[in-house]
Amino acid sequence: MKLDRYLLIAFVAVGLVLPLFGDTFFLMKVYCFALFACAFNLLVGYAGLLAFGHAAFFGAASYVSAFALKSWGWPMEVAIIASVISSAALGLVFGAIAIRRTGIYFAMITLALSQIIYFMAVQLPFTQGEDGIHGVPRPPLLGFINVSSDEQLYYFVLAVFVFGFLAIYRIVHSPFGHTMRSIRDNETRAISLGYDTQHYKLGVFVLSAAIAGLAGGTKAAVVQLASLTDVHFQMSGEVILMVIVGGVGTLWGPVIGAALIVAMHDYLASIGEWMIVIQGLLFLAVVQFFRRGIMGELLALLSRIGLRKGTDKNEATTGETLA
Amino acid sequence: MIFGYPIQLIMGQVLIGLINGSLYAMMSLGLAVIFGVLRVVNFAHGAQYMMGAFVALMLWQWLGVGYWPALVLVPIIMAIVGIVLERLFLRRLYHIDHMYGLLATYALALIIEGTFRKFFGAAGTAYPNPLPGGINLGFMFLPWYRGWVVVVSVVICAATWFAIERTRLGALLRAATENPVMVRAFGLNVPLIITVTYGFGVALAAFAGVIAAPIQNVSPQMGSHVIAVIFAVVVIGGMGSILGAIVAGFLLGIVEGLTKVFYPEGSSIVIFLVMILVLSLRPAGMFGRPT
Numbered sequence: 001m002k003l004d005r006y007l008l009i010a011f012v013a014v015g016l017v018l019p020l021f022g023d024t025f026f027l028m029k030v031y032c033f034a035l036f037a038c039a040f041n042l043l044v045g046y047a048g049l050l051a052f053g054h055a056a057f058f059g060a061a062s063y064v065s066a067f068a069l070k071s072w073g074w075p076m077e078v079a080i081i082a083s084v085i086s087s088a089a090l091g092l093v094f095g096a097i098a099i100r101r102t103g104i105y106f107a108m109i110t111l112a113l114s115q116i117i118y119f120m121a122v123q124l125p126f127t128q129g130e131d132g133i134h135g136v137p138r139p140p141l142l143g144f145i146n147v148s149s150d151e152q153l154y155y156f157v158l159a160v161f162v163f164g165f166l167a168i169y170r171i172v173h174s175p176f177g178h179t180m181r182s183i184r185d186n187e188t189r190a191i192s193l194g195y196d197t198q199h200y201k202l203g204v205f206v207l208s209a210a211i212a213g214l215a216g217g218t219k220a221a222v223v224q225l226a227s228l229t230d231v232h233f234q235m236s237g238e239v240i241l242m243v244i245v246g247g248v249g250t251l252w253g254p255v256i257g258a259a260l261i262v263a264m265h266d267y268l269a270s271i272g273e274w275m276i277v278i279q280g281l282l283f284l285a286v287v288q289f290f291r292r293g294i295m296g297e298l299l300a301l302l303s304r305i306g307l308r309k310g311t312d313k314n315e316a317t318t319g320e321t322l323a
Numbered sequence: 324m325i326f327g328y329p330i331q332l333i334m335g336q337v338l339i340g341l342i343n344g345s346l347y348a349m350m351s352l353g354l355a356v357i358f359g360v361l362r363v364v365n366f367a368h369g370a371q372y373m374m375g376a377f378v379a380l381m382l383w384q385w386l387g388v389g390y391w392p393a394l395v396l397v398p399i400i401m402a403i404v405g406i407v408l409e410r411l412f413l414r415r416l417y418h419i420d421h422m423y424g425l426l427a428t429y430a431l432a433l434i435i436e437g438t439f440r441k442f443f444g445a446a447g448t449a450y451p452n453p454l455p456g457g458i459n460l461g462f463m464f465l466p467w468y469r470g471w472v473v474v475v476s477v478v479i480c481a482a483t484w485f486a487i488e489r490t491r492l493g494a495l496l497r498a499a500t501e502n503p504v505m506v507r508a509f510g511l512n513v514p515l516i517i518t519v520t521y522g523f524g525v526a527l528a529a530f531a532g533v534i535a536a537p538i539q540n541v542s543p544q545m546g547s548h549v550i551a552v553i554f555a556v557v558v559i560g561g562m563g564s565i566l567g568a569i570v571a572g573f574l575l576g577i578v579e580g581l582t583k584v585f586y587p588e589g590s591s592i593v594i595f596l597v598m599i600l601v602l603s604l605r606p607a608g609m610f611g612r613p614t
Contacts, residue, residue, distance in 0.1 A: 050422050097599055100606045104364050104421055105562060109602065112555040112595050119591040233551060237429055244426070273441040280433030287427045288415065 004169070004251055008162070015158050024154040025222075026266055030259045031161035032219040037242040037254035038168050039211035044240075045249030046172055047204040048184030049099075052107040052236050053114025056094065057087040057209040059231030060117055061216030066133040066226035067126055076141050076221060080160075083217030084210050090117070091209025092202070099201045102187075111233055118231045132227030136220055153222065160218050164211050169251065171207060180204050234276075241283050247293030256294050328584055334463040336580040342469055342538065344576020345476035346531050350549070351556045351568040352480055353527030356487065359563050360500050360520040363413060363424030368553065369546030370435040371525045375401055375532025376541045377439060380450055390453035390537070397533045398526035405525025409518050417517075432547070439543035447542025472534055479530065480569045487565055496520065555598040561611025571609060 018027060036058050044050050061083035068079035098109045121127045128134075138148045147153040171177050183190045183197045190197050220226045229235060238261060246257025261279075268275055290297060325333055350372060357365045365371075378397045382388035388396065408431060416423045457466035487493035496516060499506045503513045532545075539545060556575050560567030575594050582593040589596075601609060 050425075052425075097602055100602055101558075104425060105558065107422065107425060108364060108554040108558055109598070111551055112558065112598050115551045115555075116592045116595045123588055123591070233547075234433075237433070240426065273437060276437035277434050277441070280430045280437060283430035283433065284412065284427060287423050287430060288412065291419075291423070 007252065008165070008169075012158070012162060016155075019151060019154055024150040026262070028150070028154055028157040028222045029219070029266075030262045031157050032215050032222055033239075033242065033262050034255040034258035035161050035164045035218075036212050036215035037239055037246065037258040038165060039208050039215060040239045041243045041248065041250075041254040042168050042171065042211065043204060043208040044243060045253075046177065046184065047180045047201060047208075049102075049201065049205070050107050050240075051098070051110040051205075051208075052240070053094070053110035053112075053233065054208075054212055054239050055231050055233060055235035056114035056117040057091055057212040058216035058219075058235060058239070059121065059226075060090055061087040061213035062220040062226040062230045063121060063127055063133065065217035066136045066220040069136050069139065069221065070133060071126075073137075073139070075143060076139050076147065076156075080214065080217040080221070083220070084213045087213025087216065088206055088210035091206040091213075095202045095205030095209070099198055099205065111236065114231070114233060114236060118228070118233070121228055121231045127226070130228065132225055133220075134225055136224040136226065138221055138224070157218060157222060160214065164214050165255075167211065171204075172251070176200070176203065237283075238279070241279065241286075244286050244291070244293055245282065247295030247297075247299075250293070250295040250299065253293050253295035260294075326585075331463055333581070333584050336584045337577055338463065338465070338469060338580070339583070340577040340580020341573065342472050342576070343579060344573040345473050346535055346549075346572075347553060347556050347576050348480050348569045348572025349476050349527055349531040349534070350553045351560060351572045352483055352565065353524040353531075354553060354557050355560070355563060355565055355568040356483070356527070357521055357524035358557075359487075359565070360496060361413070361417070361424070361517055362421050363416075363428065364421075364554075365521075365524060366425055366428040366550065367408075367431040367435065368428075368524075368528050369548075369550030370432040371401060371405065371528040371546070372532040372535070372549065373439065373543060373546035374404070374435060375529030376450070376536040376539075376545065377443070377532075377543075378529070379533045379536050380448060380541050383450070390451075390533075394530070394533055398530045401529030402522035402526040406518055406522040408525075409521040413521065414514075414518075432550070436543050436547060443543060445543060447540040447545075450536035450541055452537045468537060472538070475534065476531075479527075480572075483527070484565050484569060552594055555594050559594075559598050559601045559608055561608025564608065564610040564612075567608055567610030 015027075018024075036054075040051070040054050043054075064086045065079045065083035068074040068082050069076070074082070094110065094113045097113065098106055101109060122129060138153060141147050141156060145152075145156075147156050172180075179190065179195055179200055182193075183195070183200055187197055216230065219230075242257035242261050243254045244257070245260060246255065247253025264278070265275070268278065271278075286293065292300060350368060354365055354368050357363060357368075375397050378400055379390070379393040382393050382396065383390075412427050412431065413424060416427055452468050454467040454471055457464055457469075459465075487496060495506070495511065499511070499513050499516045506516075507513050535545070556571050557568055559575065560569075560571030575597065578597060579590055579593055582590040605611075
């Protein structure tokens, strides 16, 4: 666990100097999607619930934040907080319905529920249908910190990511997190020990939705756009891809996966229609051959050559079971 | 007039609903058959339905093969495609978490849809109506083709239900699901049964695709538009229940049609709302056994 702390410090240090070399707009997108993937990983990797509708929380937050910034002229931080609250509320409703079933049913139900949000985004007037909400402004933070340029906004987005990442770290390592993993590994046993597993599942669902909302709300300010892409079920599929490419149930895997997929989108944008095919092939390859993902394979390699003792009790036993 | 709406309007929408319901029923039936034996939720079902429509279109445009031969040929071609996909990609995933089956078929759906979009564009093409004309029933006008869709899908659904629930072959299938080790011990080739079942499920989706071709725009997105609805239908009917999939399919098509009359804005989400209602009252679905 010490290692994770050092890694985070190193990550922040590198993140602070990266704008000197890199494209800040690209990096901000990476942070937003990395946070989204980490939020999703909290649900699938640590609680063992594979949802197929997380785009609903990401996308709804994106719309709420974009609308609050553009039409109501709300301050940046207030708009983002509002988007987190709305996603958490949505997560409470959807979670309460979806946790009635487990496994494959859970995935199908969350997908169906997320389609309600998608069609609302298509039809409601405030989302502006196919066009989406364009030209979202970037008002000063707390009323006086100017974040209108990419370079200025960058540090705020980095801070949001670190805040969300630390929140997930705290949740995973709290007593709540331990109970969550015991439910993932053996729900019947957890019930027999007297835990109300449904409450725990709903709790982690809401937390995951809220953090996905934080990512979505911030993304609207970064890209200055909220559109149907954010709520489409392909976005739900994409976040699953990010998490399993990086490594389900590992702390850093989703970050790596998100960076990889966002980079793929940026550098392969010219190939247009083939993008979705390449994503499908990558998905298929990971499911068939590298179910542990990049981080999972790396950790397995480290323990094989003896640099790492045993397997970490906090990781999912990926490979045979999904989470 | 019913509730201040002209009866022609209501009957017209009920008919459209019934036709959509026929497609929902055939597709959720295929999904239920595959799930029943493979324990895999076939996310590529929508893509296979779309492929069915496209193969019919290609047969017509390139080889001049018309609708009626296509109705037989396309399901056979697609069953072979399905069998190849099962052997190549799904076979190796049965012994692990069933979620990987869902993800693998999702990946296949992405690949299929992306490839078709690349080669055929997103706009879509019309397929000629093999049964033009219709009959005036007094209270409404019934196009022949739409009547045919409802009849053929009722027949297909009933035949599939009968084959699985009432014949020796169906009993074998159910036994292979219930206890594959025991069925193998009796000398039956369970992996072959699984492969053929997947092929059959894909053929059902493709058949629905051919049926849909003359009434819908044949486009690469037609599958992904319908897949979430089909999932909701299967959840409502009760996963793994053959009868549930059929009944829920027809019923929800009609519910959707009626919503178009009384509250058009809600028609795209009404099925999902019904799903929430059913899940609250009967978490296992209308015909599902509680697990």
